[in-house]
Amino acid sequence: MNPGTAPHHTRREPTNTEGKEDFRDHIATVDKHGKRLWVFPKKPSGKFFRYRQWFGYTLLALLIIIPWLRINGEPFFLVNLIERRFVILGRTFWPQDIQLFVLAFIIGIVFIALFTVAFGRLFCGWACPQTVFMELVFRRIEYWIEGDWKQQKALDKAPMSAEKAFKKTSKHLLFFAVSFFIGNIFLSYIIGTDQLLKIISEPASQHLVGLASMFGFSAVFYGVFAFMREQVCTTICPYGRLQGVLLDRESIVVAYDHVRGEARGLFRKGEERQEAGKGDCIDCHACVHVCPTGIDIRNGTQLECVNCTACIDACDHMMVATGLPTGLIRFASEAEIADKRPFRWTTRMKAYSVVLLILICALLAVVLTRSDVETTVLRTPGLLFQRQPDGRISNLYTYKLVNKTNKGIPVHFELLDHSGELNLVGGPPVLERASMAEGELFIILDKGQMDGYNTLLKVGVFSGTKQLGTISTSFVGPMKRSTP
Numbered sequence: 001m002n003p004g005t006a007p008h009h010t011r012r013e014p015t016n017t018e019g020k021e022d023f024r025d026h027i028a029t030v031d032k033h034g035k036r037l038w039v040f041p042k043k044p045s046g047k048f049f050r051y052r053q054w055f056g057y058t059l060l061a062l063l064i065i066i067p068w069l070r071i072n073g074e075p076f077f078l079v080n081l082i083e084r085r086f087v088i089l090g091r092t093f094w095p096q097d098i099q100l101f102v103l104a105f106i107i108g109i110v111f112i113a114l115f116t117v118a119f120g121r122l123f124c125g126w127a128c129p130q131t132v133f134m135e136l137v138f139r140r141i142e143y144w145i146e147g148d149w150k151q152q153k154a155l156d157k158a159p160m161s162a163e164k165a166f167k168k169t170s171k172h173l174l175f176f177a178v179s180f181f182i183g184n185i186f187l188s189y190i191i192g193t194d195q196l197l198k199i200i201s202e203p204a205s206q207h208l209v210g211l212a213s214m215f216g217f218s219a220v221f222y223g224v225f226a227f228m229r230e231q232v233c234t235t236i237c238p239y240g241r242l243q244g245v246l247l248d249r250e251s252i253v254v255a256y257d258h259v260r261g262e263a264r265g266l267f268r269k270g271e272e273r274q275e276a277g278k279g280d281c282i283d284c285h286a287c288v289h290v291c292p293t294g295i296d297i298r299n300g301t302q303l304e305c306v307n308c309t310a311c312i313d314a315c316d317h318m319m320v321a322t323g324l325p326t327g328l329i330r331f332a333s334e335a336e337i338a339d340k341r342p343f344r345w346t347t348r349m350k351a352y353s354v355v356l357l358i359l360i361c362a363l364l365a366v367v368l369t370r371s372d373v374e375t376t377v378l379r380t381p382g383l384l385f386q387r388q389p390d391g392r393i394s395n396l397y398t399y400k401l402v403n404k405t406n407k408g409i410p411v412h413f414e415l416l417d418h419s420g421e422l423n424l425v426g427g428p429p430v431l432e433r434a435s436m437a438e439g440e441l442f443i444i445l446d447k448g449q450m451d452g453y454n455t456l457l458k459v460g461v462f463s464g465t466k467q468l469g470t471i472s473t474s475f476v477g478p479m480k481r482s483t484p
Contacts, residue, residue: 027234028294028304038156039230040149041139042289046313052125056132063129067188067196072406074434079189085434092434094402096374103363110359112239114352116246118345120253120301124239125308130224130232135292135308137178138225145171149289175226176218183217230293233306240303247301249334250346254307256287256298256329257337264298267322280328286318287311287329297329373409373431374402375461377471380440385477392421393477394444401429401437401461408432409463413441416458416470420445443475453479 029037069076071090078087086093093100115123125131145167146152158164188196191210199210224232234240247253261281265273273280281298288296290311293304297311315329335341380396388394403409409431415422421444429437443457455475461468 028296028302029230029234036231037294039292039294040152040156041292041294041310042149042286042314043139043143044135044290044310044313046317048309048313052309053136055126056136059127059132060136064185067185067193074406075192077189078192080192081190087434090406092404092406094374094404094436096402097370097404100363100366100370103359103366107356107359107363110352110356112242113246114349114356116239116242117248117251117352118349119307120247120251121239121243121305121307122252124233124237124306125254128233128306130237131292131306131308133182133221134225134229138175139292141174141178142171145174172226176222179222179225180214180218182221183214187213187217230304234293234304240306243301243303248346248348249338250344250349252331252333252343253301254297254305254309254312254329255301255332255334255337256281257327257332258298258300259337261298261328280319280324282318282322282324284318286314290314301334370404371469372403372405373411373461373463373468374404375469375471376400377413377441377459377473379474379476388444392444392446393450393475394442395475397441397443397473399429399439399441401431403431403433403435403437406433409468411437411468412462414460414462415443416460418445418449418455418457420449422459445475445477447477450475450477453477 029039031037066077067075074090074092075087076090078085080086084095112123142152146155155164155167184196184200187210195210199207199214204211228236257280261279263277263279264281264283265276265278267282267284271278287298288294288311290313291297292308292310293306295302295304297305309331312329312331316326319326319328333341333343336343377397377399380398383396386394386396399413401411410428411431412428413422413424421442423442423444425440425442429439431437443459445455449455453476455477457473457475459471459473461471
């Protein structure tokens with residue numbers, strides 16, 4: 001097989017599987033021998049595809065623009081894993097805000113569950129970056145260079161020639177160029193646009209790690225969109241498996257109306273289908289030819305279905321062409337199709353909604369009560385107390401300050417519940433906006449102020465006269481001798 005050429009497998013054509021469930025024993029893109037069946041989906045068109053284009057290209061525009069947006073000089077969104085600094089809506093968050101990340105993660109899980117229970121895998125087909133890039137960017141390039149699905153299959157089966165080599169090479173060069181661009185976009189979310197521009201504009205020798213990251217991201221995206229493709233959705237992504245436990249008969253999904261469509265039969269002009277014992281499905285396979293994951297939606301809900309609606313457009317087109325009502329494949333629940341019952345907000349959906357609302361309120365409360373400065377003061381490990389010439393006892397501490405705001409804050413420490421001496425090593429800390437400061441300090445106490453070997457101290461963190469927080473720490477000294 002030539003590099004960049006799809007495997008020479010023919011697309012599995014569906015058969016009428018009414019009453020059979022063997023299609024659920026394997027995914028549609030793998031044959032019984034475990035070999036991959038390369039999918040050549042027909043170029044989609046129709047009302048839903050136009051809506052998906054507008055929505056998808058809007059998402060792509062936002063993806064490109066967001067790293068360049070600033071709020072009070074800070075990025076709109078940044079996930080700097082290297083410096084462990086996260087910026088959301090211009091506000092800086094640090095690992096010390098772990099409770100916020102935990103709450104946000106739980107909210108995301110509950111929202112996914114609620115959305116899936118109500119609307120199936122709609123996110124996958126309309127908003128997932130994998131689908132948006134694959135269907136609206138990479139397949140567009142493929143259709144432009146190699147033609148529609150039949151031309152692609154013919155080109156793939158044809159022996160190597162100058163034309164085939166040119167088309168395959170051009171396609172994969174464009175694929176890598178687009179992947180390189182996507183890689184830079186995602187890298188800007190990690191290191192920021194300022195650092196990205198430095199990597200691009202300055203000599204490569206100064207940014208070897210950054211350039212390696214660029215090409216690493218690009219290689220991953222190229223491999224995903226040029227070769228993995230729908231396998232990411234059907235095999236790697238766990239979201240499809242979640243449907244099996246989250247969907248029920250009330251969930252809205254892309255569904256085939258089997259009550260109206262069966263029994264299937266080829267269309268014959270002037271034929272009265274009901275009298276002939278045929279349903280509205282003309283068995284044209286248009287819904288299968290256009291499916292990007294290679295399934296037959298008429299078999300029912302399947303984990304490979306990403307609710308992209310391509311089959312709805314294809315089926316509606318054939319219904320209009322044959323004079324039959326549209327909507328044979330549509331957004332509907334099993335209860336709507338089988339029982340003629342409209343969509344309703346079930347008890348399970350209401351329960352998820354209540355939990356989601358409670359979690360969102362908790363997250364807002366934590367964000368609103370979040371302190372501007374996070375402080376830790378810890379005794380330096382491995383060191384005991386020190387005796388001063390005047391008989392007092394001193395302990396050495398390390399401190400870490402995290403400024404969570406977008407402005408500089410002058411900070412100093414004070415002992416709150418003991419009259420002692422607090423000396424900073426190297427002077428007061430400089431706490432710039434959205435930054436961390438670390439240092440050391442000594443606390444010195446008289447022996448009479450100590451409560452035995454271990455004394456609990458409270459240290460106040462102040463900015464001017466405003467107290468930003470209170471830190472509890474321990475102070476160790478010599479053990480008191482017991483009197484006989």
